[in-house]
Amino acid sequence: MTGPGWISRLVLDSPTPGLKQIPSVAGLVLALLAILLVPGVEMSDPAWGWSGILIVVLATIAAFLLPWRRIPHAWTIALPLTTLMGFGLFRVGTGGAASLFGALIILPIVWIATEEGRRYIAIAAITAIAALQLPYLLGEASWTDGQVLRGFYSPFVYLIFSAILNDLAHRSRLQIASLSSLAEQRASLLAEAEQQARDLAASEARLRESEQFNRSIWEAVVAESVIAVDLRGQVVAWNPGAERMLGYTRDETEGKRYIVDFIDARQLVERTAEFDSSIDPINDHDHFVELISAAREGYGDNAEWTYVHADGTNIPVQLSASPRIDLTGQVVGFIFIGTDLTQAREVNKLKDEFVGMISHELRTPLSSILGYLELIRDEAEEPLTPEQLAYLAVAERNANRLLSLVGDLLFTAQVEAGKFPLERQTVELGEIVAAAVESGRPAAERNGVNLAAELPQKHVVVDGDPTRLAQACDNLISNALKFTGRGGSVTVSLTESENEAVIAVQDTGMGIPAAEIDGLFTRFFRSSTAVRQAVQGVGLGLSITKAIVTAHHGVMGVSSVENEGTTFTIALPRPLGVRRAVEVGGNQMNEESTE
Template identity: 55%
Template sequence: MSPSDWLSRVVTFDSNKPGIRQLASVLGILLSLLAILVVPSARISAPFYAWSGVALVLVLGVVAYLVPWDRIASTWVLVIPLGTMLGFGLFRTGTGGATSMFGALIILPVVWIAAEEGRRYIWIAALATNAALLLPYFVGEASWYDGQVIRGYFAPIVYLVVAAVINELAHRARVQLAAMRQLAEERSRRLLESEKSAGVLRRTQERLRASEDFNKSVWAAAIHEAVIVTDLSGGIVAWGPGAAAMLGPVAESTEGTRSLVDFIDRERLLAAHGLTDCPDEQDSETIFTRFVEATERSGGSTSELGLVTVDGVVVPVHISCSPRRSGDGTQVGHIFIAADITQANEVARLKDEFVGMISHELRTPLSSILGYIELVRDDEAPLTDEQLHYLGVAERNAHRLLDLVGDLLFAAQVEAGKFPLELTTVDVGAIVTASAESAVPVAQRSNIAVHVEIDDSDLDVHGDATRLGQAYDNLLSNAIKFTPAGGSVTIRAVREHSEIVVEIVDTGMGIPADEMDKLFTRFFRSTTSTRQAVQGVGLGLNITKAIVAAHRGTLGASSIEGEGTTFEIRLPVASDEPAPEAVAGV
């Protein structure tokens, strides 16, 4: 297929390929279903109409591919977009009616219909839109006295204008493409005539100039993010207006003269690699390589790093990196897109301060409540069994609230990177044993067996015994909570070369694979835990990960839903090197 034929099919929506044109509507309905699953405010209010609409769109998608349309009159192909518009109208009726957030789907068949040759398709698109939008009122899912009914009359007017524009553009595109084909044929003939080669070159230059003008307009519009293009070594090739606004220098003073390394915050870069210093930190090539690695580590997704302005101010940014390639596919550089997250970080900081403040305010009255409960228990006046029971319930719930307040405070300290550690040489085996002994009574009440396996080798690490115990307690508590009666939990501690490895393995309900990447997020609770009504607020794993990271260790997890979960903590063994006085969390 020649380039002109391909362009023709894209612009004029080649009527011989209705299956391809229907694909957008199929994808639209599938994405809408996905939105219903993940967006709380999106819901199905009338299942019959909603699923009827989905089925109709999908069936028409199959019909669009299977029917040999080249053997049928071209006007019959309009059955597909008209039926699709009815399907979207039904789906809109079943997902909130006049207030549905999926009404915009109707634009897809409108574009198809309006792009057909002939002015009458403008009115067909507008009338069909009017019928689809008023469908909730026709079937009784919405009242004709509802103020939203105006959408059914006003929106088609808008769609009428849109359809007119699309129809005109499609018509012009057809005319232009026909002209382009004619010119291409003429050019192929005239290439044999050297005296007309200058005209062909001139047209080519004009098209190139138009393309360059378009690219420049797109480039100039990128003002809210810093777009920086470099060569393979970090030399700045292009410096977008957003980069000038964020970092200071204009393009004239950076392009071809400076390196991106000049604007990289090295402290944040080293932290992204888990390092505190770099022996060759003066090597620009090494710094740029580390920077690219940090931005590409998550498969091209954004990474949080820092860029430095001309005034020396560090701007925290989310930055992504994509390869820049030449026409033959060879990589010749990188394209960086950075977004300033200063305001987002400030919002997060204020949120954490608020949590910390509220937690402090709650801790004092809770401690007072527990104190008065203790005084009542110790009072010489005898209490009835019922009164003692009520006091026990109040005391247990007060302790639960106090533990939750403590977790909230610690989570706020973790987020601020300010929680202290009292580091000494500690025996991991002893800490694991103590945690297991504390967990046994709870496990026995739930008929869960707890197995402890401690290696005889040296299990010493530089760490805070209290915090490490808290980490192991959290994992053991989770394992017991998520394991049904008759199951087992195993905790083992071994030494592997220069690391101490602690594993907590349970035979519980497991974690869905698509939720594993959110496991250590604050306040995250898996669907399995919510289905089983397991108590918790989703702070334990986040706190545990922060404690492990503060000890320069790693925390990993693997799980099979319905079979169990394994958590693994790896800590470096104790060495002769002095341990840091305090380490910030993640």
């Protein structure tokens, strides 16, 4: 490294004025050693010489002892200026203009010139002139001496030297600032990298833990079969529950078999035909996903299917199909969760047989009781008192209620046994809905509920059993009236489209918790709101209504907000003849009447 570069580096990197003062002190010490040790080198005027030394010493003491970190930086320039004057006096005392130690002046000039700002170049030059002219200013030399030119020529050289140093110092500062910024950025990036490494290690640990946890759960599920497939229905994962239920190992299925291989072929054909008669799922595995359109749309499909065991036996299962999502949110397959219904069906069969038996046993005595109550009421020879008539009315009302309950139990038993009779005919839905609304009006008036009907002007025709459809409407209206408080409203509407007719029963009642909606159509199910409000019922109405709608190839829906109300809908398919009439734009009323 060059001399000026070394000096600049020392000045720039010194953290305190004391360290910046060291070169001047070192130069003064060398000068004193030369005076003491070199023959012929001595002080010509000790008074000025020692005065200069004292000034430099005082400046050095101030540089080291004063709290410069708390003093504005601009004040530190006083130290090299003072030192410069001290060297000027020392030069006066060691020969004046001819002194050997005039070069010491350059040391504080370096300090001054390397300060930030162009003004310090002028300060360095002016103070150098002043220091070099001290022998003439103090009268120690004659102005006519030819050496006087040194007091002007040397500062001119120092001016050039100071300008170079100032520029080098400025560039050095910029470089140091850039390097410092890069170092800070590097340190920041290094810290971020270290943090990311720690986060990555933690994430990997959590991922391994999560994978182990998921694997443990996967291996622990043995009561249900869990089968994951790709978009074509090919098996990609096969859990121990599927192995136990179907009798195939993971090696025999994953990547080799399709989900349709384990479903009863006849049922698959029948179910597929309901969606699209052109689909042949037995010959084309790709088409099976058409049967789970609900899962494609992003919500689970839940239906009863029949699995076929490896030994050929059939297994009834409740099969839930849900989409399998990758990290980008794309559907990459489906997950099928199957619950064996064999034992549940056996239990339900025994329960249905018991219910049917009890219902038959109860219907006869109940009919007899109602008959005798009617005979007592109609007794003309000994008329009953008003109080007795009131008692009799209570007995009749409760007997009729029991008889209605027995009828519902018998009906549900018929549904479960597959002996659900329908007397199909062309039905005008508007008449059935209007009659159901009129039947419910007395109950609405007793409960203080506004019951309204919104019916279209034209006829809405479907193919169905009028008695059962009327029963379904009665059940929904009765339900809505029971769960709607005084001052509320129940609106029954009928609308139609090209393919279906929709009956909607909307109330402003207590609503149903979202978590309980899936169980609404289960036999004997009662919502928590019904239990809290002590609403009478045994939980058969909705299951019966659902069975009636399903038997008519319809769809039943429900939407509810707790404490705001509930809407039940019945969507029934319209006869093919009516659809054609709509398509060709003919006289719909005439077409319907000819059906």
